Amino acid sequence: MRIAVLGLGLIGGSISLASHASVAAAEVAGYDVEPVAVQAALGRGAIDRAASSVPDALAGADACFCCAPVGALPELVTEALAAAGPDCVVSDVGSVKRVIAASSADPRFVPGHPVAGAETAGIEHARADLFDGATWYLTPGSEASGVLYERLHRLLVGLGSSPVAIDPETHDRLLAAVSHLPHVLANVLVSRVAGLVDGEGLPRVGPSFRDATRVAGANPAIWGDIYAANGPAIAAEVDAAAARLTEVADALRAGDAEAIAAWGRAARSDRARVLATEGAEGPVHELRIVVPNRPGIVAEVALALGRAGVNIADMALAPASDMSSGAITLSVAGDATAARARELIEELGFPVGAPV
Amino acid sequence: MRIAVLGLGLIGGSISLASHASVAAAEVAGYDVEPVAVQAALGRGAIDRAASSVPDALAGADACFCCAPVGALPELVTEALAAAGPDCVVSDVGSVKRVIAASSADPRFVPGHPVAGAETAGIEHARADLFDGATWYLTPGSEASGVLYERLHRLLVGLGSSPVAIDPETHDRLLAAVSHLPHVLANVLVSRVAGLVDGEGLPRVGPSFRDATRVAGANPAIWGDIYAANGPAIAAEVDAAAARLTEVADALRAGDAEAIAAWGRAARSDRARVLATEGAEGPVHELRIVVPNRPGIVAEVALALGRAGVNIADMALAPASDMSSGAITLSVAGDATAARARELIEELGFPVGAPV
Numbered sequence: 001m002r003i004a005v006l007g008l009g010l011i012g013g014s015i016s017l018a019s020h021a022s023v024a025a026a027e028v029a030g031y032d033v034e035p036v037a038v039q040a041a042l043g044r045g046a047i048d049r050a051a052s053s054v055p056d057a058l059a060g061a062d063a064c065f066c067c068a069p070v071g072a073l074p075e076l077v078t079e080a081l082a083a084a085g086p087d088c089v090v091s092d093v094g095s096v097k098r099v100i101a102a103s104s105a106d107p108r109f110v111p112g113h114p115v116a117g118a119e120t121a122g123i124e125h126a127r128a129d130l131f132d133g134a135t136w137y138l139t140p141g142s143e144a145s146g147v148l149y150e151r152l153h154r155l156l157v158g159l160g161s162s163p164v165a166i167d168p169e170t171h172d173r174l175l176a177a178v179s180h181l182p183h184v185l186a187n188v189l190v191s192r193v194a195g196l197v198d199g200e201g202l203p204r205v206g207p208s209f210r211d212a213t214r215v216a217g218a219n220p221a222i223w224g225d226i227y228a229a230n231g232p233a234i235a236a237e238v239d240a241a242a243a244r245l246t247e248v249a250d251a252l253r254a255g256d257a258e259a260i261a262a263w264g265r266a267a268r269s270d271r272a273r274v275l276a277t278e279g280a281e282g283p284v285h286e287l288r289i290v291v292p293n294r295p296g297i298v299a300e301v302a303l304a305l306g307r308a309g310v311n312i313a314d315m316a317l318a319p320a321s322d323m324s325s326g327a328i329t330l331s332v333a334g335d336a337t338a339a340r341a342r343e344l345i346e347e348l349g350f351p352v353g354a355p356v
Numbered sequence: 357m358r359i360a361v362l363g364l365g366l367i368g369g370s371i372s373l374a375s376h377a378s379v380a381a382a383e384v385a386g387y388d389v390e391p392v393a394v395q396a397a398l399g400r401g402a403i404d405r406a407a408s409s410v411p412d413a414l415a416g417a418d419a420c421f422c423c424a425p426v427g428a429l430p431e432l433v434t435e436a437l438a439a440a441g442p443d444c445v446v447s448d449v450g451s452v453k454r455v456i457a458a459s460s461a462d463p464r465f466v467p468g469h470p471v472a473g474a475e476t477a478g479i480e481h482a483r484a485d486l487f488d489g490a491t492w493y494l495t496p497g498s499e500a501s502g503v504l505y506e507r508l509h510r511l512l513v514g515l516g517s518s519p520v521a522i523d524p525e526t527h528d529r530l531l532a533a534v535s536h537l538p539h540v541l542a543n544v545l546v547s548r549v550a551g552l553v554d555g556e557g558l559p560r561v562g563p564s565f566r567d568a569t570r571v572a573g574a575n576p577a578i579w580g581d582i583y584a585a586n587g588p589a590i591a592a593e594v595d596a597a598a599a600r601l602t603e604v605a606d607a608l609r610a611g612d613a614e615a616i617a618a619w620g621r622a623a624r625s626d627r628a629r630v631l632a633t634e635g636a637e638g639p640v641h642e643l644r645i646v647v648p649n650r651p652g653i654v655a656e657v658a659l660a661l662g663r664a665g666v667n668i669a670d671m672a673l674a675p676a677s678d679m680s681s682g683a684i685t686l687s688v689a690g691d692a693t694a695a696r697a698r699e700l701i702e703e704l705g706f707p708v709g710a711p712v
Binding site: 182192193196242255260264265266268269 | 537550658
């Protein structure tokens with residue numbers, strides 16, 4: 001299969017690598033406005049042919065992926081569709097879908113969004129397994145060719161992902177709540193606290209603040225595009241959060257202990273419920289241990305679990321303010337696996353607690 | 357020095373252990389309403405004497421720490437002051453200070469708050485080094501005895517902490533922004549998303565959601581007390597955040613790209629500024645690497661850094677949705693140390709990027 005990849009960053013580079021790894025007789029032509037990215041992709045063996053233009057990349061292609069920032073996608077998709085043959089499926093990888101889906105009713109166009117790879121950028125972080133097990137949303141229009149949709153679907157399964165068809169409005173609303181709202185809250189939180197830094201002595205803020213604000217100010221260029229493209233859906237989520245906050249503030253001012261306690265209990269069970277939908281291998285358990293924060297200790301714990309074949313789904317090390325010790329939170333999927341992990345850690349001499 | 361510790365949980369137990377470790381001729385009498393906690397403290401060698409009541413614990417004491425939940429502190433402090441001799445300093449460890457500080461003008465009472473240990477609970481997690489390098493706020497009233505204040509200050513330095521005097525209103529406002537607001541936002545976020553779980557197919561939510569909501573629903577009993585005691589200050593912070601969110605929603609709806617971009621850039625520099633105040637050994641660098649998520653890899657990275665004496669101040673592992681690979685974010689303090697860490701990791705074959 002001949003595949004054209006337009007835009008050779010993390011996602012485009014990973015599509016290229018994954019195609020070679022798992023699609024029979026894949027032949028990838030790559031194009032990027034930055035010649036250095038094309039050279040890097042050639043150097044990594046991600047692409048077979050460096051294309052000099054969009055039409056050059058599309059020559060003879062069976063499938064095409066447009067991998068540009070959200071704001072640049074409508075123009076790139078239009079260009080790709082103009083150059084693509086009548087039997088070539090054209091998709092994109094934008095994380096907002098309403099605008100791009102509405103931009104073309106061409107039966108060859110099937111918009112998409114792989115939920116993967118937000119953590120790094122650039123061809124140097126591309127990898128063949130980026131999409132393994134990832135949800136890959138597709139938002140086909142009513143005119144979409146069945147034959148081409150099926151070809152794309154099979155190709156995405158070949159890349160390791162699970163394609164899920166969804167209408168673009170639902171997609172954008174979902175992502176607004178799960179992904180975009182957390183970024184907005186992190187930005188607001190960090191700015192509230194930054195206002196204090198220059199004034200009163202700020203205590204060392206600690207791990208809960210670092211965790212809560214890790215995504216604050218994430219790549220302003222990419223996120224500017226996302227906010228612009230999904231503005232209305234994000235604004236609705238932000239408004240709902242603001243309204244809820246105002247209710248909470250009222251309850252706090254009224255000293256309504258029962259309402260506040262009920263709210264805390266609900267948040268606790270809500271989080272457990274949301275995370276439970278995550279675990280492919282059963283419910284995710286969080287284990288909390290306190291260890292001296294000296295080099296080697298995290299490794300010791302990780303090794304003990306590793307030797308027993310227990311995989312750590314998520315790990316957060318929360319050091320004490322002087323870095324002398326730390327509380328490690330480990331997420332482990334599956335009841336039996338979590339019980340085994342607890343046993344192993346306690347054998348090392350560290351008592352395991354649930355998070356308070 | 358004879359020290360009375362009332363309440364033998366994480367904080368009380370750690371004060372007891374730290375006293376033995378570093379205060380000359382320390383003799384600790386411990387009391388807890390739960391006999392099992394007293395027995396556990398004896399078993400760990402944290403206390404020298406199991407007291408049968410508050411007055412029994414205070415007999416002959418030079419210093420007393422009241423270590424109960426915030427809501428129970430006023431009564432406990434009153435009881436302790438009634439039993440304490442004329443030359444005994446009485447303090448508490450509540451994380452909200454306005455109410456307790458106003459509850460007594462006794463010159464022997466010096467309210468306090470060690471900023472440590474929010475991550476776990478219970479005597480079994482107590483440790484002698486819990487307060488090493490931690491800020492320990494003190495909110496002495498205008499009647500406080502100079503002699504007793506100085507004794508307490510020296511004792512807290514002996515426990516490893518850095519005592520900082522602050523007025524109770526400023527303390528509560530500061531903690532509302534840095535600690536209490538993040539908890540409120542996490543609760544609101546998790547509840548917004550939980551509302552979607554039962555309806556539309558939720559994509560695997562990923563590490564940014566987990567990080568942002570790690571503290572959601574933290575120990576409802578303890579936090580109910582904190583919300584009750586610091587209600588007005590938290591309400592003011594929550595209102596300010598809600599007002600900011602409404603502005604953001606308006607900018608999103610208006611499609612004001614420049615305002616949104618400026619806001620993202622400000623959040624980025626705000627976070628760097630806040631975290632920079634953290635680093636005792638220089639600015640904190642965040643290094644991002646992508647690794648296969650198989651047992652042993654985290655250990656390999658941790659070991660390579662450990663062997664070179666590079667300490668990991670903070671670590672977050674963000675697995676891909678299928679757990680097959682993960683992005684590790686490592687925080688390392690100090691320019692030179694971070695450069696060395698980057699070198700070591702790249703020698704392992706993992707390219708290091710900055711977070712996007």
